[in-house]
Amino acid sequence: MLTSHLNRLQADITARRPVAVLTTLATGAQQLIHPGDPLPDELAALLADAVRKDKSQVVQTAAGEVFINVYNPALRMVMIGAVHISQALIPMARAAGYDVMVVDPRTAFASGERFEGVTLDARWPDEALPGIALDRRTAFLALTHDPKIDDPALLLALASDCFYIGALGSTRTHAKRRERLMSAGIAADTFDRIRAPIGHDIGAIGAPEIAISIMAEVTAHLRGKDVRRS
Amino acid sequence: MSVLPLALDWTAKGRKVAIATVIETWGSAPQPVGSQLLIDDAGNFEGSVSGGCVEGAVITEAQDVIRTGRPVSLAFGVADETAWQVGLACGGKIRVYVEAVRGE
Numbered sequence: 001m002l003t004s005h006l007n008r009l010q011a012d013i014t015a016r017r018p019v020a021v022l023t024t025l026a027t028g029a030q031q032l033i034h035p036g037d038p039l040p041d042e043l044a045a046l047l048a049d050a051v052r053k054d055k056s057q058v059v060q061t062a063a064g065e066v067f068i069n070v071y072n073p074a075l076r077m078v079m080i081g082a083v084h085i086s087q088a089l090i091p092m093a094r095a096a097g098y099d100v101m102v103v104d105p106r107t108a109f110a111s112g113e114r115f116e117g118v119t120l121d122a123r124w125p126d127e128a129l130p131g132i133a134l135d136r137r138t139a140f141l142a143l144t145h146d147p148k149i150d151d152p153a154l155l156l157a158l159a160s161d162c163f164y165i166g167a168l169g170s171t172r173t174h175a176k177r178r179e180r181l182m183s184a185g186i187a188a189d190t191f192d193r194i195r196a197p198i199g200h201d202i203g204a205i206g207a208p209e210i211a212i213s214i215m216a217e218v219t220a221h222l223r224g225k226d227v228r229r230s
Numbered sequence: 231m232s233v234l235p236l237a238l239d240w241t242a243k244g245r246k247v248a249i250a251t252v253i254e255t256w257g258s259a260p261q262p263v264g265s266q267l268l269i270d271d272a273g274n275f276e277g278s279v280s281g282g283c284v285e286g287a288v289i290t291e292a293q294d295v296i297r298t299g300r301p302v303s304l305a306f307g308v309a310d311e312t313a314w315q316v317g318l319a320c321g322g323k324i325r326v327y328v329e330a331v332r333g334e
Contacts, residue, residue, distance in 0.1 A: 001249060001329055002331075002333075002334045003331060003332065003333050003334060004334055006234060006238055006241070006331060007238065009234060010235060013234070023327065023329075025253075025327065028301040055263070056263045056264035057254075057263060058254050058325075067251075067327060069251060069253075069264055
């Protein structure tokens with residue numbers, strides 16, 4: 001790989017622009033391609049498919065084997081609430097490859113001391129979230145238990161392409177949330193994108209185990225296995 | 231965790247570098263397609279293509295790739311005696327593409 005390609009590739013990844021590197025295996029010839037760039041028909045369809053499925057693969061073309069290496073934007077996890085569960089979840093999410101951001105307007109919670117080295121935003125969600133592209137590589141978690149903070153955040157998440165939306169709270173809490181958000185104009189099937197009570201049901205007790213259950217459910221959604229609906 | 235920023239860093243410091251990428255897997259391979267291992271000409275490495283089973287062989291091959299500048303495609307699997315020697319005991323098969331990073 002040329003260092004010039006490597007530099008451009010890294011710039012695309014940093015800017016969250018999907019990009020792929022096409023390598024003709026027999027010759028080593030390489031090109032950087034963005035979705036929508038002009039390509040021979042046979043490759044264009046294969047590339048679009050690989051990017052959509054986030055699936056790097058070797059494909060057969062007239063020029064022989066071509067390896068399509070897809071570099072989709074990094075996974076991201078946005079947590080509303082600088083709470084105990086967030087503290088347990090952050091190292092797990094990072095180990096699984098997520099960039100983590102925490103939003104909590106309660107400065108006593110969102111302190112650098114409790115969340116060393118974490119991207120913290122101590123503004124209200126409706127101020128903080130418009131600056132964060134909630135795209136299809138983003139998982140969104142509402143964890144404060146406080147409707148004043150969680151509700152406006154969920155309204156923004158439901159209007160986005162996030163691949164996962166989860167909210168902490170019991171079935172009863174969630175039923176009340178349903179009433180509030182539907183009276184705010186959210187349609188029933190849109191509301192049902194919210195996974196609540198949050199997390200895969202593994203009988204978790206305490207923050208670290210709840211974090212495991214959340215990580216399991218987020219992973220299932222990322223990989224196309226919605227456990228609750230199967 | 232991407233090794234690309236580190237590849238740029240090592241290259242900028244004048245180290246000769248190769249990148250190995252998993253390009254195909256069959257069966258139960260520990261690292262998915264796209265996983266990368268960064269190697270320099272002193273045998274230092276970062277990242278992973280197999281969770282430890284074939285890294286040693288890939289690092290050795292990478293020295294030739296760095297020297298010649300010619301990329302190679304390596305296959306490791308259960309049907310391959312050398313793969314057993316380097317211990318791909320998970321029963322899977324993988325194909326790894328190794329290329330040098332060249333200035334330009």
